[in-house]
Amino acid sequence: MATSYVFPFLVLVFLSSFTLLLLALLPSVSPSSPFSSSSGPPWPSASCGPGQSWAVKLHTNKNLEREYGEESSDDLDLIANRQAGLQNQGQIGQLEGHYLLCSGKPDVESASVWRKSVQPGDVLAAHPHVLWFSQERVLSRSKRSVAFNDPRYPQQWHLHNDINKGMDINVTGLWERNITGRGVTVVVVDDGVEHTHQDIQPNYSPEGSYDLNSNDPDPMPHPDAHSDNHHGTRCAGEIAAVPNNSFCAVGVAYGSKVAGIRVLDGPLTDSLEAIAFNKHYQVNDIYSCSWGPDDDGHTVDGPHPLGKAALQHGVIAGRRGFGSIFVVASGNGGQYNDNCNYDGYANSIYTITIGAVDERGRMPFYAEECASMLAVTFSSGGNRLRSIVTSDWSMQQGTGCTEGHTGTSAAAPLAAGMVALMLQVRPCLSWRDVQHIITFTATKCDSSADWRVNGAGLHHSHQHGFGLLNAWRLVNAAKVWESVPFLVSYQSPVIKEDMPILTYSNELIRTWTVTADDLRQSGMQTLEHVAVTVTITHPCRGNVEIVLVCPSGMISVIGARRAVDRDSAGYQDWTFSTVRCWGERAEGQYRLKISDHKEPLTQQCGAVGVLKQWKLTLYGSSMTFSEVKERRRLVEDAMSGKYLDSNFSLPCPPGLDIPPEIVSPFTSNSLKVNCDYTQPKLGVYSFPKLSLACHGPIRSALENTPYLCTNKPSTPISFSHFDDVLSVSRDRIIFLYLFNVSYSPVFHQREPSMPGGGCGLRGLWRLLSLGSAPFWWVGVPVGPLPLVGMRGCVAGAWSPGSAAASWCGWLPETAPPKLMFYFYLYIFVLVYPCSVSLLKYV
Ligand SMILES: [Ca+2]
Ligand SMILES: [Ca+2]
Ligand SMILES: [Ca+2]
Ligand SMILES: [Ca+2]
Numbered sequence: 001m002a003t004s005y006v007f008p009f010l011v012l013v014f015l016s017s018f019t020l021l022l023l024a025l026l027p028s029v030s031p032s033s034p035f036s037s038s039s040g041p042p043w044p045s046a047s048c049g050p051g052q053s054w055a056v057k058l059h060t061n062k063n064l065e066r067e068y069g070e071e072s073s074d075d076l077d078l079i080a081n082r083q084a085g086l087q088n089q090g091q092i093g094q095l096e097g098h099y100l101l102c103s104g105k106p107d108v109e110s111a112s113v114w115r116k117s118v119q120p121g122d123v124l125a126a127h128p129h130v131l132w133f134s135q136e137r138v139l140s141r142s143k144r145s146v147a148f149n150d151p152r153y154p155q156q157w158h159l160h161n162d163i164n165k166g167m168d169i170n171v172t173g174l175w176e177r178n179i180t181g182r183g184v185t186v187v188v189v190d191d192g193v194e195h196t197h198q199d200i201q202p203n204y205s206p207e208g209s210y211d212l213n214s215n216d217p218d219p220m221p222h223p224d225a226h227s228d229n230h231h232g233t234r235c236a237g238e239i240a241a242v243p244n245n246s247f248c249a250v251g252v253a254y255g256s257k258v259a260g261i262r263v264l265d266g267p268l269t270d271s272l273e274a275i276a277f278n279k280h281y282q283v284n285d286i287y288s289c290s291w292g293p294d295d296d297g298h299t300v301d302g303p304h305p306l307g308k309a310a311l312q313h314g315v316i317a318g319r320r321g322f323g324s325i326f327v328v329a330s331g332n333g334g335q336y337n338d339n340c341n342y343d344g345y346a347n348s349i350y351t352i353t354i355g356a357v358d359e360r361g362r363m364p365f366y367a368e369e370c371a372s373m374l375a376v377t378f379s380s381g382g383n384r385l386r387s388i389v390t391s392d393w394s395m396q397q398g399t400g401c402t403e404g405h406t407g408t409s410a411a412a413p414l415a416a417g418m419v420a421l422m423l424q425v426r427p428c429l430s431w432r433d434v435q436h437i438i439t440f441t442a443t444k445c446d447s448s449a450d451w452r453v454n455g456a457g458l459h460h461s462h463q464h465g466f467g468l469l470n471a472w473r474l475v476n477a478a479k480v481w482e483s484v485p486f487l488v489s490y491q492s493p494v495i496k497e498d499m500p501i502l503t504y505s506n507e508l509i510r511t512w513t514v515t516a517d518d519l520r521q522s523g524m525q526t527l528e529h530v531a532v533t534v535t536i537t538h539p540c541r542g543n544v545e546i547v548l549v550c551p552s553g554m555i556s557v558i559g560a561r562r563a564v565d566r567d568s569a570g571y572q573d574w575t576f577s578t579v580r581c582w583g584e585r586a587e588g589q590y591r592l593k594i595s596d597h598k599e600p601l602t603q604q605c606g607a608v609g610v611l612k613q614w615k616l617t618l619y620g621s622s623m624t625f626s627e628v629k630e631r632r633r634l635v636e637d638a639m640s641g642k643y644l645d646s647n648f649s650l651p652c653p654p655g656l657d658i659p660p661e662i663v664s665p666f667t668s669n670s671l672k673v674n675c676d677y678t679q680p681k682l683g684v685y686s687f688p689k690l691s692l693a694c695h696g697p698i699r700s701a702l703e704n705t706p707y708l709c710t711n712k713p714s715t716p717i718s719f720s721h722f723d724d725v726l727s728v729s730r731d732r733i734i735f736l737y738l739f740n741v742s743y744s745p746v747f748h749q750r751e752p753s754m755p756g757g758g759c760g761l762r763g764l765w766r767l768l769s770l771g772s773a774p775f776w777w778v779g780v781p782v783g784p785l786p787l788v789g790m791r792g793c794v795a796g797a798w799s800p801g802s803a804a805a806s807w808c809g810w811l812p813e814t815a816p817p818k819l820m821f822y823f824y825l826y827i828f829v830l831v832y833p834c835s836v837s838l839l840k841y842v
Helices: 002-025 062-068 072-084 120-126 172-176 231-240 270-278 305-317 408-425 431-441 471-480 516-520 625-638 692-703 741-753 759-769 817-831 834-841
Strands: 053-058 086-091 098-103 130-135 185-190 257-262 286-289 325-329 351-357 375-378 388-391 401-405 488-491 495-500 508-514 526-537 544-549 555-559 571-578 588-596 610-621 670-672 722-728 733-739 775-781 793-798 805-808
Touching (some): 072 086, 072 098, 172 471, 185 231, 231 388, 286 408, 325 431, 408 431, 431 471, 431 526, 526 544, 526 555, 526 625, 588 610
Parallel strands (some): 286 325
Antiparallel strands (some): 053 098, 053 130, 526 571, 544 588
């Protein structure tokens, strides 16, 4: 391999010695310009308009000068002005003997001499010292890098804001240096990605993609009644929309690959989420998640045990051990006073929590704030402010391009794209390196926010985290960033309290001191995330405010008040986290301050809340306080771009050998069945592709189902209409199928044996009476039902030893099947609470 470098090396050596030789041989340039006495302004002259300039090369021959008895340049100066009406503008750049003359109004003194009939060219041609001259014309040159022919690129203000200067992600300088996310894959975990879309297809990564809703490798979104499965496609376009294809827009990291995991178009379970977070995690580098728990201002929820485990597993084993990068949106519950500290995905130390600002850099009405917010980037704002222009799906009413992508949903993918740019220049950045770099490089915006500078000199606000993400700063810092030491943590014991929460402005104050001795074992010096886990009882938990004060005095509102949260459940072991003490010394006293902002008029909220117990967890590293400061200095030193422009590079370790992902034809709990039921079946049913775990019970369940195993119907039942997810566990099964009229004889047969009156009530009654239904389904009729003579029984359950139950619908038969499916599924869950656990644990 080494020999291939020898030739270019020799050429380089030759060229550089040649240059040195030339420099030595050339006569030294006189520091005094021949035109130094001239009064002409330095080039370029504002008066030198297009077509008015003349370039002239003079003889530098000393004999000529002797012959004519004067300096050639002085002579030119004089002649040009007097005879040709030209003003000299001085030497052209570094070219000795070359001068620029500019035609303009002759000065008053020479006006009498200068005649209109005299052409400057004639005068210069006649001049003995002029070797060559030329009237200059305007050359057409265009900038190479950031001129795209994509028709909506000019509207992509988040990439280049010409109206509000500085209010963009500052990315074009990186593109000019070919930093476009090359070699990096970002996966959009969402409702699917339309990968045949012309702005996505060239950058689409099928290797990183999967459809967990239908359990197949193709995450193509499904059209639905609400026309809203466009979300993932929009996010994908923000990241990697293809430039210069004369279509729509341009992505932040248009050189990266983008994959899709379809998981939001169906009932989401803990296990599905866990699979999504680790899907193809040696292919996918960055997981962009623009979703979360309900933003209604009274939900407290986050990843459940499997989702949590998958996030942790992802940062340990993903990206060959450098850690999957999880970017999550902070939420859109601003109008309900929602706060992302009540969102476990945002709180998680494994996620990069991204909020939104509008194009003025202000917090939009929908944005949420919290102490665990890492940074913000751009999205939509109020009425007259622009939204995000990106790809759109082309199904249903989609046009393939939209200027209406909004909310924190639009912000997270921009952040994911910026991280892709970072990983191109430094592929071995760990998941924590990326967070550190964000804390160091984000810039302050919005002077009206509650900015506080912490003990490490970092500014943070609950609204904007450490500030606006700046792609240029992120990538320059990434280039010189050496991996931080491994993560260490400290956990206090669970501190039992049983202390009443005092009414504001009094507060319950509890403290916990972390000593040097406590930290000795882990070696922790400085902080990253700080987490507090509390169990609190309170009649109206939205009235409780919880504040954490770090040893430096930095205050974090970890439990903000929420006006609409009237929940009486309090907090059961809920973990709040803050990033506001990032980089500070870990040692010292931590104070927890809790107060009850009672409303005197609300009876319900009158009772006294109690802090039952709490626990403090510190995350950080052995980086010393002075090392943190030194890194900040290094990062700022890199901002000039000098490391990007040079061939500087830090070594990157190869990463771990991670065992290949366990690939099975279907996941442990879900299975797509349409391929299994392609042939019309009568009588005994078989399940050739079911897993061993569910084969037995399901098979026997279906065999005993009068719907399927009746001998009566004369019309064959075609199960080619099985269409969607079938969730299967050891003893439970859920699926949707679209059935045709051909089913009706079967159902007709079944009807008389059902108790009760009409189908609806009868079915409902049966559902409620079933203690545990190992088999339930939602079927949607797609054709007329002449024999049944009703709207169609669309939900049902069956358990061994019990008659089947079905439930009639209220929606007209003309409603789109997907809408009917979810409508009935959710009603089903509402009226039959056991099915909630069914949904969770299947
Ligand atoms: Ca699919
Ligand atoms: Ca395009
Ligand atoms: Ca929220
Ligand atoms: Ca987080």
